[in-house]
Amino acid sequence: MAETRLYSIAAIAKALDVPESTLHYWKNRFDDVLPSVGRGRGKRFRAEALDIFRAIGRMLAQGMSSADVRATLARTYPVNVAVEPGAAPEAVSEPAAMATPPARDAALAMAAHIGAEIARSLAVHLKDLAAPVHPGLSGAQAAALESELAAVRAENASLSEKMRLLETELVRLRKDRRELENYLVDKINALRRDESPS
Known part of the structure; x- marks a missing residue:
């Protein structure tokens, strides 16, 4: 009991x-x-x-x-x-x-x-x-739309990651450019000093 x-x-x-x-x-x-x-x-x-x-x-x-x-x-x-x-x-x-x-x-x-x-x-x-509902679409059409949305979301995530990598690479290239400019300016100044009459 x-x-x-x-x-x-x-x-x-x-x-x-x-x-x-x-x-x-x-x-x-x-x-x-x-x-x-x-x-x-x-x-x-x-x-x-x-x-x-x-x-x-x-x-x-x-x-x-x-x-x-x-x-x-x-x-x-x-x-x-x-x-x-x-x-x-x-x-x-x-x-x-x-x-x-x-x-x-x-x-x-x-x-x-x-x-x-x-x-x-x-x-x-x-x-x-509670799943997303697409009014006016049949079950197959709604499933196809959900599949397409999932593919777009995955592509968006992939592109966002590539964009982040490109931005990181751009920052590195700018830094390398500044270092190269400074190096060349130092070389040019050194050559000018060597050529100038004392």
Whole structure:
């Protein structure tokens, strides 16, 4: 049977030996995957949240960015969907079997689980929509355009590197020219001194 105990941030901090301020930061950053009930100061976390907090700490310690941690968590854990008592539409009449509180709680828990799975699935698939979109182009045309843009970016990077090398070479040539001018001026002055009558 799953553990039904609820944890405060202070209790989680003690259990994981992590500062409360760090847990508050993680809670605010990754709230959508932390299974919890309540709001504000009354928010409490389910037992499985401890594993998620541990995973967050481990991934951040490995140097992963918050976005990478969020993506990994979204693939691993269901997105948290809060179910508020009385949030069901009042216009819908409930069947007699659901009139009792245990049946209603079970139905709400099932609906919350289904909603969580839908939200997790949407979170994973919405990342694909964040890719650059080219309105009015077919998939093949958009792919060809992206490929062409990638080639232009690569060529631009190559040309920038060549430009940097040319600028370095130009600075060296200017320095060599000044040194050669100084050398020739010294030679001409030495020849003039040798030719001048004493």
